Amino acid sequence: MGTIVVGVDGSPSAVNAVRWAAAEAASRDETVRLVHAYEVPRHGYPDFVTTFARLREGMRHQGEQWLKEARAAAEETAPGVAVETELVENEPVTVLIDRSRRCRLVVLGSRGLGGFTGMLVGSVALALAAHGRSPVVVVRGPRPNEPPPAEGRIVVGVDGSAPSTAALEFAFDTAHTRRGELVVVRVWGGVSFDDLVSHHPLRVDLGEIETQERTALDEQVRPWRDRYPEVPVETVVVKGRPARMLLDHAERAWLVVVGSRGREGIQGMLLGSTSRTLLTHAPCPVAVVRRSPQGEESADATP
Secondary structure, eight states: OOOEEEOSOOOOHHHHHHHHHHHHHHTOOOEEEOOOOEOSSSSSSOTTTHHHHHHHHHHHHHHHHHHHHHHHHHHHHHOEEEEEEEESSSSSSHHHHHGGGGGGGGEEEEEOTTTTTTOOOOIIIIIHHHHHOOOEEEEOOOOOOOOOOOOOOOEEEOOHHHHHHHHHHHHHHHHHHHOOOOOEEEOOOOHHHHHHHHHHHGGGGHHHHHHHHHOOOOOOOHHHHHHHHTEEEEEEEEHHHHHHHHHHHTTTEEEEEEEEEESSSTTOOOOOOHHHHHHHHHOOEEEEOOTTTTSSSSSSSOO
């Protein structure tokens, strides 16, 4: 499985993703596979401007050039890293979901070029996070098109669900490889909970709830602490909204990790809310880890 697939579309953001993936591959002696997928439109342009055949050839030539530039960026970032390139005429989401079945990781930039060839985070990354078979990393910086942070902690959001345990496993493994510090964040409360407290303040013991949340977090983290005793771990239990709390911790992070689907209800970290917010607003790369290809949660078994 030692391959990292990177979606390439010629944008500065995609180049940042290539550099991030090359450094990650070098740390594990893996291969970087640069993929550019393009779909030639059959309508929407005047016939007197170009023809389908000429447009198709032009898009293929442009893709080859972007892949050449991406390879140069990868080799400059991590000299000696194994780099492969692939040019495919097909819809980008379809191609990358298929490639995700045969790689350890898919990496994308946060802002594509748009138009016919762009890989926009709102479509491709969210589709991969929901339907891909490998973890997906969207490489972001503090501002649009800026490089991601070169250092910082790894922050992972958990809520007790099996997908969040898969995210926890990914985060511990990454911290082990990078010899970095890990911060595990469990957020409780939220809008529905605040409404419950406002209507029934005397029936809610906030101290007891926080103690229960702390116990649940310790139990979820313990197997991974035992497996990776060398990883420095800080655990955080906080009341609030998951996306807001994780964004606060992301300010000092190298990577934020979340599961693709959290627990349902007021405490769940769902792709449609927390992950979507992080993918579009975090100041650092975001990894979304989903369930296994067989439909079973990839982290049902503890180490």
